[in-house]
Amino acid sequence: MSKPEKIIPLIQKKSIEALLEKGERLDGRSPTAYRSVRITVNAIERAEGSAIAEIGNTMVIAGVKMSLGSPFPDTPDKGVLIVNAELIPIASPTFEPGPPGEEDVEISRVVDRGIRSSEMIDLSKLAIIPGKKVWVIYVDIYALNHDGNLFDACMLAATSALLTTQKPKTVVENNEVKLLEEKEPLPIKTRPVSVTFAKIGSYMVVDPSYKEELAMDARLTLSFSENGDIVAVQKGLPGYFSYDEIMQALEIGEKISRDIRKHLPPIPTSASND
Amino acid sequence: MTPRRRKKIPVLLPGDKIPSIKGTLGPGVTRREDGKNVSVFVGQLLVQEKGKQRVIQVAPLKTAYIPMPGDIVVGKIIEVGVTSWSVDINSPYTAILPLSEVFSKPTEITRINLSKSLKVGDVIIAKVVAFDLTRDPVLTIKESKLGKVPRGTYLELTPLEAYVFYRRIGEEKFVETVKQKYGCELFVGKNFRIILIGESLEAERNAMHEIISTIRKYVKV
Amino acid sequence: MKMKSDQAIKLLNDEGLRLDGRRLDELRPLKIEVGVLKNADGSAYIEHGKNKIIVAVYGPREVHPKHLTLPDRAIVRVRYHMAPFSVPERKSPAPSRREIELSKVIREALEPAILVEKFPRTAIDVFIEVLQADGGTRCASITAAAVALADAGIPMKDLVAAVAVGKINGKIALDLNHLEDQYGEGDMPVAMMPGLKTITLLQADGIFSKEEFKQALDLAISGIQVIYRKQREALKKKYEKMIRTVTGGGS
Numbered sequence: 137m138s139k140p141e142k143i144i145p146l147i148q149k150k151s152i153e154a155l156l157e158k159g160e161r162l163d164g165r166s167p168t169a170y171r172s173v174r175i176t177v178n179a180i181e182r183a184e185g186s187a188i189a190e191i192g193n194t195m196v197i198a199g200v201k202m203s204l205g206s207p208f209p210d211t212p213d214k215g216v217l218i219v220n221a222e223l224i225p226i227a228s229p230t231f232e233p234g235p236p237g238e239e240d241v242e243i244s245r246v247v248d249r250g251i252r253s254s255e256m257i258d259l260s261k262l263a264i265i266p267g268k269k270v271w272v273i274y275v276d277i278y279a280l281n282h283d284g285n286l287f288d289a290c291m292l293a294a295t296s297a298l299l300t301t302q303k304p305k306t307v308v309e310n311n312e313v314k315l316l317e318e319k320e321p322l323p324i325k326t327r328p329v330s331v332t333f334a335k336i337g338s339y340m341v342v343d344p345s346y347k348e349e350l351a352m353d354a355r356l357t358l359s360f361s362e363n364g365d366i367v368a369v370q371k372g373l374p375g376y377f378s379y380d381e382i383m384q385a386l387e388i389g390e391k392i393s394r395d396i397r398k399h400l401p402p403i404p405t406s407a408s409n410d
Numbered sequence: 411m412t413p414r415r416r417k418k419i420p421v422l423l424p425g426d427k428i429p430s431i432k433g434t435l436g437p438g439v440t441r442r443e444d445g446k447n448v449s450v451f452v453g454q455l456l457v458q459e460k461g462k463q464r465v466i467q468v469a470p471l472k473t474a475y476i477p478m479p480g481d482i483v484v485g486k487i488i489e490v491g492v493t494s495w496s497v498d499i500n501s502p503y504t505a506i507l508p509l510s511e512v513f514s515k516p517t518e519i520t521r522i523n524l525s526k527s528l529k530v531g532d533v534i535i536a537k538v539v540a541f542d543l544t545r546d547p548v549l550t551i552k553e554s555k556l557g558k559v560p561r562g563t564y565l566e567l568t569p570l571e572a573y574v575f576y577r578r579i580g581e582e583k584f585v586e587t588v589k590q591k592y593g594c595e596l597f598v599g600k601n602f603r604i605i606l607i608g609e610s611l612e613a614e615r616n617a618m619h620e621i622i623s624t625i626r627k628y629v630k631v
Numbered sequence: 632m633k634m635k636s637d638q639a640i641k642l643l644n645d646e647g648l649r650l651d652g653r654r655l656d657e658l659r660p661l662k663i664e665v666g667v668l669k670n671a672d673g674s675a676y677i678e679h680g681k682n683k684i685i686v687a688v689y690g691p692r693e694v695h696p697k698h699l700t701l702p703d704r705a706i707v708r709v710r711y712h713m714a715p716f717s718v719p720e721r722k723s724p725a726p727s728r729r730e731i732e733l734s735k736v737i738r739e740a741l742e743p744a745i746l747v748e749k750f751p752r753t754a755i756d757v758f759i760e761v762l763q764a765d766g767g768t769r770c771a772s773i774t775a776a777a778v779a780l781a782d783a784g785i786p787m788k789d790l791v792a793a794v795a796v797g798k799i800n801g802k803i804a805l806d807l808n809h810l811e812d813q814y815g816e817g818d819m820p821v822a823m824m825p826g827l828k829t830i831t832l833l834q835a836d837g838i839f840s841k842e843e844f845k846q847a848l849d850l851a852i853s854g855i856q857v858i859y860r861k862q863r864e865a866l867k868k869k870y871e872k873m874i875r876t877v878t879g880g881g882s
Contacts, residue, residue, distance in 0.1 A: 143531055146532055199717075201715065226687040448826070471870060502750060
């Protein structure tokens with residue numbers, strides 16, 4: 137038996153579809169309207185970077201921790217980035233304690249792809265002694281309140297935390313890496329933003345709330361880099377999109393991503409970024 | 411209803427001593443092992459005269475819905491069984507709707523596919539016929555004004571909103587206002603859920619917004 | 632964890648003040664916010680010194696599988712977890728033995744206050760997430776969890792408040808931070824139902840003489856009274872602000 141909170145009352149599903157016929161949604165938004173976005177950085181001052189991202193009532197926290205480690209064997213001259221998202225029971229009566237499930241893993245990997253494919257972080261600048269000692273960046277994203285669209289909220293929290301990360305400067309002495317007191321930001325080139333769509337019946341809406349997610353048949357997340365390129369795409373759930381719907385989402389999504397990007401912290405400037 | 415004056419209502423916390431008034435202790439109060447009578451909730455002191463009895467209780471500002479026999483509730487079917495349905499009634503206890511409480515005529519179970527009458531996601535107005543803490547609550551939809559809800563706007567209040575709705579404003583006030591102003595029928599469950607059925611979706615949603623904004627006058631979220 | 636070092640780290644200066652400027656009997660700054668999460672039935676966020684902890688309570692609610700429930704009372708489940716970014720060296724998200732032990736002792740500290748017989752065959756779930764840690768997290772968690780339980784409408788006979796005391800450079804001190812816990816000579820977390828004056832959590836790690844033990848416990852109890860006041864203030868502030876009576880028809 138599915139959890140009761142995951143089953144939508146059928147008359148409510150009917151209301152959602154009847155409203156969409158008139159171009160309205162449960163909370164009064166238009167189909168292409170995004171909820172209010174709020175980002176708070178440096179929430180966890182002892183982490184190298186941190187941010188809380190809120191989209192409407194959805195709330196997610198991300199923390200960045202950095203340490204020195206060995207590079208991956210196939211990329212000896214690049215730093216390491218590891219993204220881990222967890223849908224902890226705090227955020228929803230539908231989340232259970234335990235190891236990451238397929239939903240946690242999917243969000244982790246989609247956020248990772250958006251950051252990695254856009255080359256947000258210049259990982260080649262994070263190899264201190266190539267082949268031996270590189271910076272390892274851990275981004276841990278924890279959901280705190282689930283009211284829909286965790287994909288975009290996790291992306292916002294992760295990117296905001298990375299944009300405001302401060303890590304120690306390093307010098308190499310006698311083939312050893314020494315950490316200095318002085319701090320600097322990460323070498324960042326672009327700010328990727330994701331925009332998620334939900335398909336409800338024959339309608340598409342942007343930034344679905346929790347109740348809309350219960351009614352949706354399919355989901356499409358598009359990630360855009362600062363210049364409008366598409367850097368990651370993920371279709372989820374067993375429903376489907378038509379060709380036209382995907383093209384529409386591309387147009388609308390790219391526009392919306394520019395508005396959302398305004399909420400992100402700016403790209404940090406430092407000597408290594410020029 | 412325009413507010414003329416607003417004052418703070420004193421709130422009791424778990425462990426707070428109840429003033430020593432003569433009377434019997436009701437719900438929300440407990441006599442602790444140290445002999446003190448204390449509140450067990452974040453709530454408001456209520457002293458009621460029930461006939462010759464005076465009952466002292468603490469009404470919790472936020473609480474889960476615990477069914478009582480006789481309660482009318484708005485339920486949601488969450489599982490279809492062989493001889494009964496499981497119904498979510500917004501309570502820590504999932505309710506059972508037996509086949510015998512749906513159909514008046516004796517029915518052969520082999521001839522019936524229960525989901526043809528009620529399927530997962532369907533909304534019903536039902537009455538709690540039995541409940542004690544050792545078994546799941548049992549529902550019926552056989553009486554008049556009960557049954558499956560074919561269409562309408564579904565509203566579930568938070569526990570705090572429910573407190574204001576039931577205890578501070580009172581459901582009767584809403585039923586009248588909504589009928590006159592928007593031409594909508596209001597089905598209020600005791601389990602914090604409300605169904606509005608009207609001429610149009612717009613009428614139902616306007617009525618719903620009026621209910622929510624009235625409640626918000628009392629509760630600053 | 633006690634660190635043995637060749638040179639004892641000076642945790643008290645010549646005036647008897649601690650490294651963060653506090654006196655021996657002084658609490659770290661404490662802030663409690665109630666009802667910070669919308670989905671949870673009850674929630675609280677606490678900042679105690681540099682500790683930042685969020686607690687969500689769900690319940691009473693159904694449990695699956697059913698055989699986990701008890702026929703005559705609710706079961707209380709506590710999950711204490713530290714976020715990977717909460718400590719200086721990133722911690723693996725998988726539950727450690729320490730988190731498993733702390734989940735248990737925190738549950739056993741809170742359960743005595745809850746009237747579990749009111750909700751047979753259900754579970755009351757308490758989820759604790761440490762977002763930033765600096766010593767005394769189990770005590771701050773208990774303090775926040777009791778507030779979250781009250782916020783959830785769970786019937787309790789009292790709140791539960793907690794603080795850790797310990798020994799640093801030979802002196803008994805209130806509310807150890809992480810450095811003091813690591814380099815001091817003893818650490819004693821204590822939780823109490825302040826109204827009933829009964830102790831629901833008591834652990835110790837280190838070396839205490841009988842007199843030191845008594846002194847430490849007395850100091851903990853006085854610290855707990857202050858924390859209890861802050862819990863009550865936070866709950867009153869939240870609820871009295873929320874509910875107003877409207878005169879002129881209605882009540």
